[in-house]
Amino acid sequence: xxxxxxxxxxxxxxxLVLAAAGCGGGSAIKRPPTVAATxxxxxxxxxxxxxxxxxxxxxxxxxxxxxxxxxxxxxxAQGKFTLKTVFSASDTVAGALPGEYKVLVSKATSxxxxxxxxxxxxxKAAAQxxxxxxxxxxxxxxxxxxxxxxxxKTSGPNEFKLALED
Numbered sequence: 001x002x003x004x005x006x007x008x009x010x011x012x013x014x015x016l017v018l019a020a021a022g023c024g025g026g027s028a029i030k031r032p033p034t035v036a037a038t039x040x041x042x043x044x045x046x047x048x049x050x051x052x053x054x055x056x057x058x059x060x061x062x063x064x065x066x067x068x069x070x071x072x073x074x075x076x077a078q079g080k081f082t083l084k085t086v087f088s089a090s091d092t093v094a095g096a097l098p099g100e101y102k103v104l105v106s107k108a109t110s111x112x113x114x115x116x117x118x119x120x121x122x123x124k125a126a127a128q129x130x131x132x133x134x135x136x137x138x139x140x141x142x143x144x145x146x147x148x149x150x151x152x153k154t155s156g157p158n159e160f161k162l163a164l165e166d
Contacts, residue, residue, distance in 0.1 A: 032069075034095030037083040037152050039073075039160030041105055043136055047079025048107060048164070051136070055083065055101035055150060056143050071096045096152045103148035105162060106141035137166055 041048040055071040073081035083096040139145040150160050 031085075031087050031091075031093065032097055034085050034093050034097055035152060035154060035158060036094065037096040037150075037158035037160070039081055039083075039150075039162055041075050041079045041081065041162045041164065043164040044166075045163075047075075047077075048105075048136070049075055049077045049079060051075045051079070051081075051105055051107040053081050053083070053162070054104040054106075055096060055152075056104060058100040058102050058149060069097065071101070096158070098152045098154045101150045101152065102143055102146050103150050103160070103162060104141050104143060104146055105136060105148065105164065107135040109135040136164055140164055 039053070041051050041053065051074070053073040053075065070086045071083055072086065073083045075081045082094060084092050084094055085096055086092050140148065148162055148164075150158075152158050
């Protein structure tokens with residue numbers, strides 16, 4: 001499993017852990033307020049469709065409630081996205097929590113469909129990698145290497161232009 005796939009799995013697992021934690025019979029989760037946040041991802045000047053965008057705190061917060069909620073988005077065909085905060089599996093809200101973030105962007109290339117050619121050696125076909133390689137430079141999906149940052153403000157526009165280069 002490549003790093004991008006592992007990072008996407010971590011995001012999904014985090015959301016599932018939050019969902020399990022929020023399934024008790026107690027009172028509803030008191031959500032911190034979110035603010036509208038949108039953006040666009042381009043790579044070498046071209047919009048990036050179907051990329052995953054995630055915000056991770058730039059500095060760990062002393063408030064564990066604020067660290068626990070994933071902030072994610074999926075880009076559309078024009079590379080545009082609207083951030084959403086995942087409070088639980090059944091409670092996703094448009095917007096992001098105000099704060100300073102590192103921005104992660106990942107996208108896997110689509111893998112070629114399986115060949116039904118009878119002349120293809122099955123052993124060679126099986127030896128092909130299961131996970132497609134990343135479509136973007138790996139540094140953008142690594143919290144330790146990403147150069148992308150975002151400040152989500154409590155008021156005013158929160159529009160992020162994420163211009164990726166090699």
